[in-house]
Amino acid sequence: MEFGHFLSALTPFNLVLALFGVVAGTIVGSIPGLTATMALAVLVPITFSMDPASALILLGAIYTGAIYGGAYAAILLNTPGTPSAIATTFDGYPMAKRGDGDLAVALACFASVVGGLVGAFALLLLAPPLSKVALAFGPIEYFWLSIFGLSLIASLSTGNLMKGLAGGAFGMLLSTVGVAEVSADIRLTFGSQMLVGGFGVIGALIGLYCIPVLIDLVATPDRHLKVEEDVRSVRIGEAFRIAARSKFNLIRSSVIGTLIGILPGAGGSVAGLVAYSEAKRSARPDQKFGQGEPDGILATESANNATVGGGFIPTLVLGIPGTPPDAIVLGALLVQGVRTGPTMFSQSGSIVYTFIYGLLIATVLMLPAGLLIGRYAYKSIVNIPKAVLVPTVGFMTIIGTFSIRNSVTDVILMLGLGVFGWVVGRFGFAASPIVLGLILGPIAEQGFVQGWTIGSATGNLFGMFFGRPISQGIIAFTLLSLFLPLYAAWRLRKKPQEQG
Amino acid sequence: MPDQQRQPEGHVGSLVISALFVIMGIVALYDTTGYYDRDSQVFPRTVALLMILTAGLSLVTRFLHPRESGGFGTGTWWRRVLLILAMFAASLAIPHIGFLASGAIAFAGGLIAAMHDRWTVTTAALYAGSGAAVMIAFFALFRYVLHVPLP
Numbered sequence: 001m002e003f004g005h006f007l008s009a010l011t012p013f014n015l016v017l018a019l020f021g022v023v024a025g026t027i028v029g030s031i032p033g034l035t036a037t038m039a040l041a042v043l044v045p046i047t048f049s050m051d052p053a054s055a056l057i058l059l060g061a062i063y064t065g066a067i068y069g070g071a072y073a074a075i076l077l078n079t080p081g082t083p084s085a086i087a088t089t090f091d092g093y094p095m096a097k098r099g100d101g102d103l104a105v106a107l108a109c110f111a112s113v114v115g116g117l118v119g120a121f122a123l124l125l126l127a128p129p130l131s132k133v134a135l136a137f138g139p140i141e142y143f144w145l146s147i148f149g150l151s152l153i154a155s156l157s158t159g160n161l162m163k164g165l166a167g168g169a170f171g172m173l174l175s176t177v178g179v180a181e182v183s184a185d186i187r188l189t190f191g192s193q194m195l196v197g198g199f200g201v202i203g204a205l206i207g208l209y210c211i212p213v214l215i216d217l218v219a220t221p222d223r224h225l226k227v228e229e230d231v232r233s234v235r236i237g238e239a240f241r242i243a244a245r246s247k248f249n250l251i252r253s254s255v256i257g258t259l260i261g262i263l264p265g266a267g268g269s270v271a272g273l274v275a276y277s278e279a280k281r282s283a284r285p286d287q288k289f290g291q292g293e294p295d296g297i298l299a300t301e302s303a304n305n306a307t308v309g310g311g312f313i314p315t316l317v318l319g320i321p322g323t324p325p326d327a328i329v330l331g332a333l334l335v336q337g338v339r340t341g342p343t344m345f346s347q348s349g350s351i352v353y354t355f356i357y358g359l360l361i362a363t364v365l366m367l368p369a370g371l372l373i374g375r376y377a378y379k380s381i382v383n384i385p386k387a388v389l390v391p392t393v394g395f396m397t398i399i400g401t402f403s404i405r406n407s408v409t410d411v412i413l414m415l416g417l418g419v420f421g422w423v424v425g426r427f428g429f430a431a432s433p434i435v436l437g438l439i440l441g442p443i444a445e446q447g448f449v450q451g452w453t454i455g456s457a458t459g460n461l462f463g464m465f466f467g468r469p470i471s472q473g474i475i476a477f478t479l480l481s482l483f484l485p486l487y488a489a490w491r492l493r494k495k496p497q498e499q500g
Numbered sequence: 501m502p503d504q505q506r507q508p509e510g511h512v513g514s515l516v517i518s519a520l521f522v523i524m525g526i527v528a529l530y531d532t533t534g535y536y537d538r539d540s541q542v543f544p545r546t547v548a549l550l551m552i553l554t555a556g557l558s559l560v561t562r563f564l565h566p567r568e569s570g571g572f573g574t575g576t577w578w579r580r581v582l583l584i585l586a587m588f589a590a591s592l593a594i595p596h597i598g599f600l601a602s603g604a605i606a607f608a609g610g611l612i613a614a615m616h617d618r619w620t621v622t623t624a625a626l627y628a629g630s631g632a633a634v635m636i637a638f639f640a641l642f643r644y645v646l647h648v649p650l651p
Contacts, residue, residue: 034646042646162558166521169551173528176544183537187544188528211587214610218583219575221616387617388627391610392634394587395603399638402594403648411591419584426572427517445543452542 005350008053009357017050017058018362022369025065029072030377032079032206032400036066037324044332052336052351057358059332063325064116064308064363067268068370071108071301076101076381077393079210083201084268084304086435087276089209091289091296098292101382105374106239107294108301109367111250114243115302116363118254119261119309124356127313128345133262135318139454140465143447144474145263146440149270151481152277153433164433167424171437172444174199181442182449194409203401203414204438208431210397211418217390224386236371242294249279249295250302257303261310267323268304269439275303281481309359316340316352511566518562521555583613599650600639607631 008014028039039062047055070082075092088108095104122130137145153168177188178198189195217224243250253275260271279299280289289296307323314320319340321327333340338348345352381389401414421431455464466472528548532541586609590602611627642648 038646160558162554162561163518166518166551166555166558169547169554170521170524172547173524173544173551176547180535180537180540183535183540185535185537185540187535187540188531190531214583215580216573216575218579218610218613219573219577385627387611387615387623388630390583390614391607391631394583394606394610395635395638398587398591398603398606399599399642399650402599402650403642403646406649408591408594411594412588415584415587415591424517424520427514429517429521441543441547448543449539453539 005353006357008350008354009057009361014054014057014354014358015361015365017054018061018358019365019369021058021061022065022362022366023373025062025067026069026072026366026370026373028062029066029069030081030373032073032077032081032210032396034400034403035082035202035324036063037328038403039063039066040325040328044328047332048335052333052338052348053354053358055332055336056329056351056355057362059329060308060312060355060359061362061365063329064112064305064359065366065369066325067305067308068109068112068116068301068366069373070304071112071297072105072374072377075104075108075297076378077210078213079393079397080205082268083205083439084272084307085300086205086269086432086439087272087300088297090276090300090432091291091293094290094292095294095297100292102375102378103235103239103242103294104297105378106236106371107242107297109370109374110239110243111253111298111301112305112370113363113367114250115254115257115305116308116366117360118251118302119258119306120356120360120363121309122258122306123309123312123316123359124353127317130258130262130310130313133259136470137263138468139447139450140468141447141470141474142263142443143451143465144471144478145260145270145274146444146447148474148478148481149273149277149440150436150444151478152273152280153436160428160430163428164430167429167431167433168437170429171434171439172441173437174204174434175438175441176445181446194413197405197407197409199413199417199438200401200404200410201439202404203410204417205435206397206401207414207416207418208421208435210393211415212422212425212431214390214394214397215419215422217386224381224389243298246295246298249282250298253279253299253302254306257306258310260303261307261323262313267311268307270443271303271307272300273436273439275299277481305363312359316344511562513571514562514567515559518555518559522552522559525549525552525555579613582609586610586613594651600635603635603639604632607635 025036025039028034029036040059043058043062047058050058066082067084070080070085071088071092073079073081074085074088075096078089078093080086080089092104092108095101150168153164173188177195178186179196180187186196256275256278257271260274276296276299279295283289283295287293287295311323311326315326315330319330321330330340338351397414398411401411402408404410421434425431451464452461455461458464466475525548528544529552532545532548535541587606590606593602593605611631617623639650643650
């Protein structure tokens with residue numbers, strides 16, 4: 001961790017790479033259907049001729065930029081640009097609809113920078129000890145983590161808990177369609193070849209979030225977003241004050257993001273949802289999550305960007321990539337001849353530390369670049385006529401969904417799910433619980449089946465599910481998440497009776 | 501999440517959708533009986549039961565305590581239908597006429613559906629031109645930069 005490594009990261013070439021990576025990643029991430037994985041996969045070949053540290057800086061900058069870029073479409077179009085931005089739609093789009101889209105974009109930028117910095121500092125200072133967390137998580141812990149994520153349904157379904165749970169269950173059933181990962185059975189396809197590949201998460205996200213918005217937009221002549229006359233750019237000062245006021249939420253969400261980033265397979269979407277759940281659980285009575293609450297955006301965006309640094313911890317220290325983008329970075333490192341593992345920090349210290357400092361610099365550069373792109377994106381979306389915006393977004397949903405698996409079937413499933421989501425959404429079955437189930441279903445199933453098999457084999461099924469300390473901690477948090485809102489509501493109802 | 505608007509069809513619609521979820525749960529439960537491996541059964545079976553239970557409870561609650569909330573809301577139906585049909589038609593046409601021509605079908609349908617102002621020659625030319633530019637730009641980005649094999 002020498003000062004020389006910091007100076008190595010500050011060379012003009014590395015700075016240009018960091019800036020280019022952040023801008024390119026942000027633009028790619030903002031387009032629904034284009035993921036951080038795709039951006040990295042496309043740009044990996046150009047890094048082969050670079051020195052390893054510069055290559056890593058470019059890839060890290062693209063990754064962090066793409067995660068942040070997902071917030072634009074989530075806020076302005078109610079469509080998560082990347083799965084990491086799912087929870088950003090909960091409050092981002094309501095803010096945009098009421099005329100605060102510019103503020104929401106600025107908040108997302110501040111939160112992403114804070115989260116990115118916390119994740120990168122964790123990578124810099126705590127990588128070897130934190131990597132042990134990844135090893136402490138077995139299948140049961142993953143199962144309980146997914147149940148914890150699903151407990152968010154309770155808070156997302158105020159007044160419609162049964163419908164929320166039914167929606168979550170429907171999402172989990174959707175996740176089981178196709179070839180079973182655990183045993184290769186063909187499930188819930190009803191003989192249709194179309195369904196054998198299952199529902200792709202990205203296509204489902206685009207369908208469930210974006211298509212209903214388009215259907216609603218064309219039906220009435222109302223503007224797509226409300227615009228305040230006196231606001232002409234992104235509200236940086238106001239966003240900074242809100243972010244500073246919510247510093248505890250920012251730090252807590254960033255730590256959650258870092259820790260979940262360390263867990264292989266969890267990723268930014270789970271981190272964003274868990275951080276959102278925690279922010280909502282500890283909210284003040286006057287905060288209305290789900291209706292345009294700035295703290296919801298701060299929690300999600302800080303957590304998902306913190307997973308970038310967190311995800312690099314097991315990738316570099318253990319050689320275990322936490323997410324698909326991490327796997328691409330790992331592959332690029334192997335091509336460069338760099339061996340990852342516990343000795344990497346000592347044997348290839350100059351590469352690792354130069355990269356980490358480069359990631360820190362790229363995250364800082366995301367502030368001006370992100371605010372500038374955010375301002376442009378906001379103005380473009382607000383000023384574009386609805387008659388052009390709707391077909392443009394419609395075309396993007398088709399091309400974005402097709403590009404994931406080069407499949408027309410995915411596009412048709414996306415549209416079908418979108419229309420279904422719109423119909424059921426009009427009667428209280430919201431899209432978010434379905435999406436939660438779809439994303440967390442595979443993690444829950446794999447953890448459950450593996451844990452069940454191990455528990456049965458060892459003759460201690462109860463101990464397997466409930467006896468492990470980390471599991472017990474997660475179960476306690478899940479119960480808190482589920483019952484604290486009910487307890488708070490009960491207290492609120494009781495208070496007037498006591499006063500009366 | 502869509503706004504909940506008070507509409508007369510809200511009560512019946514809510515009952516129908518809850519019943520639909522129950523039926524889907526029963527169908528899923530039946531499907532699990534045909535799996536060879538018990539490991540593939542346990543999760544979808546549990547989830548299907550959960551769906552039947554929760555949607556069933558929602559159905560019963562709604563039946564016992566009718567509320568006129570929810571519904572399709574106001575708005576022009578032909579515009580919604582045109583948008584959906586255009587997007588489906590475009591998707592089905594992709595393998596036959598290619599991505600750009602199919603995209604043009606989706607774009608034209610969406611444009612007509614979303615256009616609430618009076619059409620003029622200028623707006624028609626401007627919107628069609630900007631649509632063509634957007635589609636060509638995205639097509640080029642995906643096909644030549646990102647190497648997505650668009651038909």
